[in-house]
Amino acid sequence: xxxxxxxxxxxxxxxxxxxxxxxxxxxxxxxxxxxxxxxxxxxxxxxxxxxxxxxxxxxxxxxxxxxxxxxxxxxxxxxxxxxx
Amino acid sequence: xxxxxxxxxxxxxxxxxxxxxxxxxxxxxxxxxxxxxxxxxxxxxxxxxxxxxxxxxxxxxxxxxxxxxxxxxxxxxxxxxxxxxxxxxxxxxxxxxxxxxxxxxxxxxxxxxxxxxxxxxxxxxxxxxxxxxxxxxxxxxxxxxxxxxxxxxxxxxxxxxxxxxxxxxxxxxxxxxxxxxxxxxxxxxxxxxxxxxxxxxxxxxxxxxxxxxxxxxxxxxxxxxxxxxxxxxxxxxxxxxxxxxxxxxxxxxxxxxxxxxxxxxxxxxxxxxxxxxxxxxxxxxxxxxxxxxxxxxxxxxxxxxxxxxxxxxxxxxxxxxxxxxxxxxxxxxxxxxxxxxxxxxxxxxxxxxxxxxxxxxxxxxxxxxxxxxxxxxxxxxxxxxxxxxxxxxxxxxxxxxx
Amino acid sequence: xxxxxxxxxxxxxxxxxxxxxxxxxxxxxxxxxxxxxxxxxxxxxxxxxxxxxxxxxxxxxxxxxxxxxxxxxxxxxxxxxxxxxxxxxxxxxxxxxxxxxxxxxxxxxxxxxxxxxxxxxxxxxxxxxxxxxxxxxxxxxxxxxxxxxxxxxxxxxxxxxxxxxxxxxxxxxxxxxxxxxxxxxxxxxxxxxxxxxxxxxxxxxxxxxxxxxxxxxxxxxxxxxxxxxxxxxxxxxxxxxxxxxxxxxxxxxxxxxxxxxxxxxxxxxxxxxxxxxxxxxxxxxxxxxxxxxxxxxxxxxxxxxxxxxxxxxxxxxxxxxxxxxxxxxxxxxxxxxxxxxxxxxxxxxxxxxxxxxxxxxxxxxxxxxxxxxxxxxxxxxxx
Numbered sequence: 001x002x003x004x005x006x007x008x009x010x011x012x013x014x015x016x017x018x019x020x021x022x023x024x025x026x027x028x029x030x031x032x033x034x035x036x037x038x039x040x041x042x043x044x045x046x047x048x049x050x051x052x053x054x055x056x057x058x059x060x061x062x063x064x065x066x067x068x069x070x071x072x073x074x075x076x077x078x079x080x081x082x083x084x
Numbered sequence: 085x086x087x088x089x090x091x092x093x094x095x096x097x098x099x100x101x102x103x104x105x106x107x108x109x110x111x112x113x114x115x116x117x118x119x120x121x122x123x124x125x126x127x128x129x130x131x132x133x134x135x136x137x138x139x140x141x142x143x144x145x146x147x148x149x150x151x152x153x154x155x156x157x158x159x160x161x162x163x164x165x166x167x168x169x170x171x172x173x174x175x176x177x178x179x180x181x182x183x184x185x186x187x188x189x190x191x192x193x194x195x196x197x198x199x200x201x202x203x204x205x206x207x208x209x210x211x212x213x214x215x216x217x218x219x220x221x222x223x224x225x226x227x228x229x230x231x232x233x234x235x236x237x238x239x240x241x242x243x244x245x246x247x248x249x250x251x252x253x254x255x256x257x258x259x260x261x262x263x264x265x266x267x268x269x270x271x272x273x274x275x276x277x278x279x280x281x282x283x284x285x286x287x288x289x290x291x292x293x294x295x296x297x298x299x300x301x302x303x304x305x306x307x308x309x310x311x312x313x314x315x316x317x318x319x320x321x322x323x324x325x326x327x328x329x330x331x332x333x334x335x336x337x338x339x340x341x342x343x344x345x346x347x348x349x350x351x352x353x354x355x356x357x358x359x360x361x362x363x364x365x366x367x368x369x370x371x372x373x374x375x376x377x378x379x380x381x382x383x384x385x386x387x388x389x390x391x392x393x394x395x396x397x398x399x400x401x402x403x404x405x406x407x408x409x410x411x412x413x414x415x416x417x418x419x420x421x422x423x424x425x426x427x428x429x430x431x432x433x434x435x436x437x438x439x440x441x442x443x444x445x446x447x448x449x450x451x452x453x454x455x456x457x458x459x460x461x462x463x464x465x466x467x468x469x470x471x472x473x474x475x476x477x478x479x480x481x482x483x484x485x486x
Numbered sequence: 487x488x489x490x491x492x493x494x495x496x497x498x499x500x501x502x503x504x505x506x507x508x509x510x511x512x513x514x515x516x517x518x519x520x521x522x523x524x525x526x527x528x529x530x531x532x533x534x535x536x537x538x539x540x541x542x543x544x545x546x547x548x549x550x551x552x553x554x555x556x557x558x559x560x561x562x563x564x565x566x567x568x569x570x571x572x573x574x575x576x577x578x579x580x581x582x583x584x585x586x587x588x589x590x591x592x593x594x595x596x597x598x599x600x601x602x603x604x605x606x607x608x609x610x611x612x613x614x615x616x617x618x619x620x621x622x623x624x625x626x627x628x629x630x631x632x633x634x635x636x637x638x639x640x641x642x643x644x645x646x647x648x649x650x651x652x653x654x655x656x657x658x659x660x661x662x663x664x665x666x667x668x669x670x671x672x673x674x675x676x677x678x679x680x681x682x683x684x685x686x687x688x689x690x691x692x693x694x695x696x697x698x699x700x701x702x703x704x705x706x707x708x709x710x711x712x713x714x715x716x717x718x719x720x721x722x723x724x725x726x727x728x729x730x731x732x733x734x735x736x737x738x739x740x741x742x743x744x745x746x747x748x749x750x751x752x753x754x755x756x757x758x759x760x761x762x763x764x765x766x767x768x769x770x771x772x773x774x775x776x777x778x779x780x781x782x783x784x785x786x787x788x789x790x791x792x793x794x795x796x797x798x799x800x801x802x803x804x805x806x807x808x809x810x811x812x813x814x815x816x817x818x819x820x821x822x823x824x825x826x827x828x829x830x831x832x833x834x835x836x837x838x839x840x841x842x843x844x845x846x847x848x849x850x851x852x853x854x855x856x857x858x859x860x861x862x863x864x865x866x867x868x869x
Binding site for chain 2: 582
């Protein structure tokens with residue numbers, strides 16, 4: 001199980017799941033409000049991230065991932081090393 | 085459909101309360117919560133393991149009632165159909181006018197594939213899971229169908245769409261007898277993806293509660309026999325209830341999220357009232373879709389408050405706290421409960437409600453005990469993934485009892 | 487149900503069929519060769535198989551349906567969207583056009599994939615996006631959401647009669663006032679999963695088709711006279727209709743997996759009988775729908791011929807007595823001119839020849855028959 005990941009990898013995953021260009025997925029771009037993501041795409045992103053990293057997030061942690069920066073914060077709080 | 089609507093002459097049900105409408109209504113009256121730990125599948129490893137199952141004893145008892153079939157949903161449907169035709173005083177096989185079958189489902193026979201879910205590669209045994217028409221196979225063995233046989237799978241509005249299609253077929257004269265209902269069995273596939281979606285409640289489904297955390301799958305089948313009232317009277321019987329109006333629409337918004345304003349729901353409620361020529365205050369019970377998910381209930385309560393704005397707040401409750409969400413069977417089970425509510429003048433309560441959600445203040449949430457009092461009209465709405473909405477307005481069997 | 491509705495547009499996504507004219511040609515021709523494809527179901531005990539199928543079919547989704555998010559949609563939803571969005575008509579935001587769709591296969595690969603994932607992954611790791619797509623209603627939901635159609639949204643499943651029932655239910659929704667118009671369609675896909683239930687004597691096929699139905703009368707192809715009953719009554723209706731010149735159809739398009747039934751229906755009839763599954767392969771519920779679209783295509787190929795045309799051979803071809811081999815016409819390879827035979831005046835019965843205007847609307851029956859004996863039929867006519 002990888003205990004590290006990178007913002008670039010997470011951005012690429014989000015770009016694929018949300019079907020938006022990777023450069024639009026900045027740390028502060030809100031998934032719902034700015035990127036027009038729906039709740040199913042959001043939960044799909046969370047589950048695919050969990051699968052990649054082999055970890056389970058709590059409901060509250062998942063809900064806290066409102067943008068890429070938020071996702072990185074949650075992962076770091078779980079002890080993962082998230083590079084650039 | 086004329087103002088007095090189409091008569092409901094018989095009802096049948098298989099539910100987490102067991103076999104029969106009597107068991108279902110007793111459970112509603114007794115405020116029993118029928119969700120609990122799943123026994124049919126091994127759910128060890130799942131964070132939540134609760135659903136509403138047809139009890140094993142009731143499943144075993146099906147053997148003496150209906151032909152064998154791999155699909156439990158097909159057998160639930162056959163059992164509910166036989167009960168409903170018997171209740172209506174109609175023979176299953178002898179000549180009794182043209183009979184049509186209108187059945188709603190969400191997953192149909194597909195849950196047969198779930199039984200192969202284990203550890204490692206998925207085993208695949210039979211083929212009925214890839215044959216949607218197999219859902220009607222058991223009922224065809226026990227009932228002669230010489231009219232339409234329509235299998236509707238529009239999402240969780242299925243049960244109401246079946247009632248709408250059948251009522252129209254009776255009203256137009258296409259059939260003399262419409263067997264309308266819905267059937268679905270507990271699906272591990274649904275359980276698995278609801279788990280991923282984090283949409284499952286851990287302890288109880290609490291529709292319209294501030295602390296609601298999600299829904300739980302249920303299962304069963306329910307059937308209403310619809311006929312013209314004259315036909316029922318000619319057999320010396322009285323209609324149990326009437327389908328006063330039905331209406332269908334779609335949110336056309338998002339696959340899994342309801343329209344934020346509940347546009348499709350509001351449209352179908354208003355259309356039902358217009359068609360039956362009744363006022364918002366004439367609706368004594370709104371049998372809510374009320375799945376207990378954070379996303380649904382507040383939207384639904386606001387939409388109902390808007391569509392039924394009268395002198396009083398609309399009286400609303402959801403039976404899903406007791407029965408779980410039986411998907412394609414849900415609206416049909418709710419219609420059968422509506423028929424009983426009209427007959428016994430009881431509005432079922434929100435049995436699991438602890439702390440009403442302030443966001444749902446626009447509706448009058450029925451307390452867990454339920455309410456005794458005249459029930460003349462019941463509005464029952466259903467919708468789900470995909471955005472299809474279908475609403476049914478039921479009235480008392482005797483139209484003069486308005 | 488309104489007496490009839492007018493066909494205002496059609497969208498097709500079928501193997502080797504581009505438009506209604508080529509659909510009519512395909513129905514009249516000998517079966518086309520199918521392509522051998524390999525189908526696998528990873529993470530299951532199912533071994534890969536090779537099978538002759540009609541397909542693959544490209545969805546070719548028009549820009550009107552938007553582009554973002556398309557790649558996460560199931561193939562069958564894309565086929566449906568491709569067919570639906572290629573019909574004419576720009577709907578407004580409050581359009582109450584109904585979407586009514588029939589399919590035996592929609593959601594099946596997604597359902598099976600979730601099961602396979604649930605079997606091989608930890609709980610909670612199943613891809614959630616597959617779940618809502620694993621029910622039967624993906625195509626109808628996708629068309630409604632993508633094209634902004636807020637009318638009723640209905641999905642029918644089951645066998646071939648579902649394809650014709652879809653039209654009946656759409657006509658009901660229009661008559662009741664729930665819908666202004668209807669976009670009715672059907673689709674099928676071939677996967678390793680669907681092949682577990684495929685019949686050996688049929689060529690599995692994938693594709694989608696849809697019709698835009700409007701209640702307003704007018705010229706064009708009309709659909710009406712829907713009957714849903716058992717096989718005995720349906721056969722009796724065909725025989726009765728064939729017996730009288732006033733009711734006799736100019737042809738019959740049948741969707742059934744039973745080739746013997748088609749031969750029996752064709753035998754002795756004074757009109758040609760075309761067989762959907764023979765020409766297009768097994769499309770499940772979509773087969774019944776394609777019986778109607780095929781009948782419309784054959785009407786269009788012969789019918790809007792409302793203008794009088796010379797009838798040099800009418801006398802020779804007309805009348806049951808002069809068509810002793812009509813039943814044979816349904817046989818393979820014997821139908822090159824069947825479309826011509828269905829032409830308005832060419833099948834006029836002897837009694838009609840003396841009428842001042844020998845041209846009457848072309849009328850072709852579409853009939854779907856399921857193995858259980860359920861049937862649905864619809865009358866397709868040009869006016």
